Amino acid sequence: MNHQRFMRECFHLALRGKGRVSPNPMVGAVLVRDSRILARGYHREFGGPHAEVDCLRHVSGDLRGATLYVTLEPCCYHGKTPPCTDLILSRGVGTVIAAMKDPNPRVAGHGLRKLRRAGVKTRVGILEEEARTLNRKFTTHMTTRRPYIHVKLAQSQDGRITGGRSRWISSPLSRKRVHALRAEYDAVLVGAGTVRADDPSLTVRMVSGRDPVVVILDGAFSLPLGRRLFAPDKSRRVFLFATSHALRRLSTKAAALAARGITLVGLQGAGERLKLRQVLQELYKRDIASVLVEGGASVFTQFLAEGLVDELTLFVSPNSFGKGLAAIQPGAMISRVRLMPEKVSVGKSGRDMMINVLFEQKTS
Secondary structure (H helix, E strand, O other), rough: OHHHHHHHHHHHHHHOOOOOOOOOOOOEEEEEEEEEEEEEOOOOOOOOOHHHHHOOOOOOOOOOOOOOEEHHHOOOOOOOOOOHHHHHHHOOOOEEEEOOOOOOOOOOHHHHHHHHHHEEEEEEEEOOOHHHOOOHHHHHHHHHHHOOEEEEEOOOOOOEEEOOOOOOOOOOOHHHHHHHHHHHHEEEEEHHHHHHHOOOOOOOOOOOOOOOEEEOHHHHHHHHOOOOOOOOOOOOEEEEEEEEHHHHHHHHHHHHHHOOOOOOOOEEEOOOOHHHHHHHHHHHHHOEEEEEEEOOHHHHHHHHOOOOOOOOEEEOOOOOOOOOEEEOOOOOOOOOOOOOEEEEEEEEOEEEEEEEEEEOOOOO
């Protein structure tokens, strides 16, 4: 039987859930008997049926002798939905082939073990590397106990993110790609300087997709109330991180933002600087599995310096500003221990050059 062929079909199905299933993984499933596909399924949205359930509900009758291919080990605990292993056993599926074990500690091999003990034949590791690439965000979220961090930079040819006046740096195609990225991530993160200077909305435009959660780092709690991100909007979550001292000192302002639905998170810190690991721990507790970091220079520099970047995408415009703000703060000590380039790709994005770097992230 052509195991790789059927597993690749599972990958194709899994990708249909991109941008809609997080913090869950993207999963596809195919049911096969006598080299013929009987049913297909995938995880369509967070909180909805898992891929195995979606697949098996499309077929009836005796499933003895059938093989279920799935991109990730079936779950064995009751979360938002019942355990997939129970359904597989009740339907009489004879063999389960998974591309990889589930890194979630609540599963982590237990699902396959439960199936084997009940007499189901199991196999794991078909196209495993491709499976890990497919769910790189989910795996990082589970193994590091923090969100997957993707830093997005757009800069001029001479390394500037602004030339001292308001204008687009990147090409229309690059901007469209950034909006597509936003739709794939649970949250987009910016510093107070970016909010103050650009007053962004950070919504998804130019493509279809959901708006991400907004995370603002404002240790001094200095941003004015009139920013667009602070407008009341019940359909979107906005988190503002500041020092606990600043929130207490400006309690009236804090109350006004809270009344608009803004979630204020106070952290202990020295002076006005926030500790990124504390920020990421708080986001992890709130099921934020992936974060797109969009600005500004001090935020970019801090993430890189602390070795907290899993992926970096750099759009380089052919323009030169000659002066202005550098994308990375001069003199910054970028971590060479924790950031080990794993894969680098270079291509064109309209008139821009696009560089993407995947980092081999050490477990925290």
